[in-house]
Amino acid sequence: MGxxxxxxxxxxxxxRVSGPGRSSGDWVRYLCPVHEADGRRHRPSLGIVYNHGKRKTIVRCxxxxxxxxxxDRLGLRVRDLFDGPPPAFAARPSADGHSIGLADRAVLAAGLPLTVRKPDLGPATGTGxxxxxxxxxxxxxxxxxxxxxVHTPHLGGRAKHFWQQRWTGTGWCNGGFDKVPYRLPEVLDGIGAGADVYVCEGEADTDTxxxxxxxxTTNAGGAxxxxxxxxxxxxxxxxxxxVADRDPPGYRRAVAxxxxxxxxxxxxxIVQARDGKDFTDHVDAGHDLSDLDPIPLLDNHFRLRYG
Structure with a gap:
C-alpha cells in the first residue's frame, strides 16, 4: 500500500457503503455503516482523519x-488502516533478536510505544x-x-506508592501474603451463580x-x-x-x-477502555461495562483460538 x-x-x-462524506475541521464525516445505514436521514457521526506520524487512517464513530x-461493515481489516505493513504484522526483532510477541504486536498496532518512561515529577513537596x-x-x-x-505530592504532580502487609492473627506486619485474588469471596459467589468475572489492573479499577x-478482581503487587x-x-x-490498561504493561499483563x-x-x-487509559477513566467518561472495546489482536487470539 502506497x-x-x-x-x-x-x-x-x-x-460505497455510506455515500459521500463532508469535511468537518480536520475530520471527514460519513454516515456510520453500523447504526446509520437504515436509509433514513441522520447527522453523520463517523469521522476519519489521517495521522501522518503513525502513517494510518483513524476511523471513529x-x-x-x-x-x-x-x-466489519466496510469489509476492511485492521491492516487496511496502515500505509505499508502495519506494526502488528511487520517482522520486527526485539532487543534480544527474537520475534516480537503477541502483546507487543498489539501495542504497535494500537500506535503505542513499546517502552514507556515514567515522568519526572521533581522533588517532593510534602509528606505521603x-x-x-x-x-x-x-x-x-x-x-x-x-x-x-500512598500519595505523595511532588513539584510536578502526585506520586503513588504501594506496600503490602500480612495479617499474623494478632496484628499487621510488613511483607507479602498468600497469592489470592482481590475480593475472593465475591468472585467465588459470582462464579457459582454463573456470572462473568472481570480481571482489572489494580484495586482502584476493581472497585470501580x-x-x-x-x-x-485483581492481584496485589502490580501488573x-x-x-x-x-x-x-x-x-x-x-x-x-x-480489562487491560491502554499501555504496554497493560497489554502484556492481559496476555499473561x-x-x-x-x-x-x-x-x-480481552478488552480496554473506550476512552482514557483504564477502567476508571472509562467510567468517568460516561461509559459502562458493555462499552468496553475488544483489543482485536489479543481478543481474537484467545477468543477464537481457545474459545
Missing part, C-alpha cells in the same frame, strides 16, 4: 460504535498520606493481607468495576505479578473479561493473565 493508500481504501469503502464493527487500603481475604472471608496506597455492577496461583481461584467461570486461565474457564475476552 503513501496515503489507507486513506483511499477507507474512503472508497465508506463512499463518535456515537460509540466499536472500531471493529465499523471495519494513605489514600486507600485494600484488604485481601481467603475463601471464608478471613483477612490474609492488605495493600496500602464492582460499583458498576461487575464481579471484579507483572499475576500468577497461576491467582488463576486457579477462577476455575469454573463461564466467561472472564480481562489469559495464558494462566486456559483450560480453567469457558471463555476469555
Amino acid at each position: 503513501i496515503h493508500g489507507s486513506w483511499d481504501t477507507v474512503t472508497e469503502a465508506l463512499i 463518535f456515537a460509540g460504535c466499536r472500531d471493529q464493527e465499523v471495519l 498520606r494513605v489514600a486507600a487500603t485494600y484488604v485481601y481475604t481467603g475463601r471464608g472471608g478471613a483477612a490474609l493481607g492488605r495493600v496500602i496506597r 468495576a464492582r460499583h458498576a455492577g461487575a464481579i471484579a 507483572h505479578n499475576w500468577r497461576p496461583e491467582h488463576a486457579v481461584h477462577l476455575q469454573g467461570a463461564e466467561r472472564v473479561w480481562i 493473565v489469559a495464558h494462566t486461565l486456559l483450560g480453567l474457564v469457558g471463555e476469555i475476552r
Whole structure:
C-alpha cells in the first residue's frame, strides 16, 4: 500500500457503503455503516482523519460504535488502516533478536510505544498520606493481607506508592501474603451463580468495576505479578473479561493473565477502555461495562483460538 493508500481504501469503502462524506475541521464525516445505514436521514457521526506520524487512517464513530464493527461493515481489516505493513504484522526483532510477541504486536498496532518512561515529577513537596487500603481475604472471608496506597505530592504532580502487609492473627506486619485474588469471596459467589468475572489492573479499577455492577478482581503487587496461583481461584467461570490498561504493561499483563486461565474457564475476552487509559477513566467518561472495546489482536487470539 502506497503513501496515503489507507486513506483511499477507507474512503472508497465508506463512499460505497455510506455515500459521500463532508469535511468537518480536520475530520471527514460519513454516515456510520453500523447504526446509520437504515436509509433514513441522520447527522453523520463517523469521522476519519489521517495521522501522518503513525502513517494510518483513524476511523471513529463518535456515537460509540466499536472500531471493529465499523471495519466489519466496510469489509476492511485492521491492516487496511496502515500505509505499508502495519506494526502488528511487520517482522520486527526485539532487543534480544527474537520475534516480537503477541502483546507487543498489539501495542504497535494500537500506535503505542513499546517502552514507556515514567515522568519526572521533581522533588517532593510534602509528606505521603494513605489514600486507600485494600484488604485481601481467603475463601471464608478471613483477612490474609492488605495493600496500602500512598500519595505523595511532588513539584510536578502526585506520586503513588504501594506496600503490602500480612495479617499474623494478632496484628499487621510488613511483607507479602498468600497469592489470592482481590475480593475472593465475591468472585467465588459470582462464579457459582454463573456470572462473568472481570480481571482489572489494580484495586482502584476493581472497585470501580464492582460499583458498576461487575464481579471484579485483581492481584496485589502490580501488573507483572499475576500468577497461576491467582488463576486457579477462577476455575469454573463461564466467561472472564480481562480489562487491560491502554499501555504496554497493560497489554502484556492481559496476555499473561489469559495464558494462566486456559483450560480453567469457558471463555476469555480481552478488552480496554473506550476512552482514557483504564477502567476508571472509562467510567468517568460516561461509559459502562458493555462499552468496553475488544483489543482485536489479543481478543481474537484467545477468543477464537481457545474459545
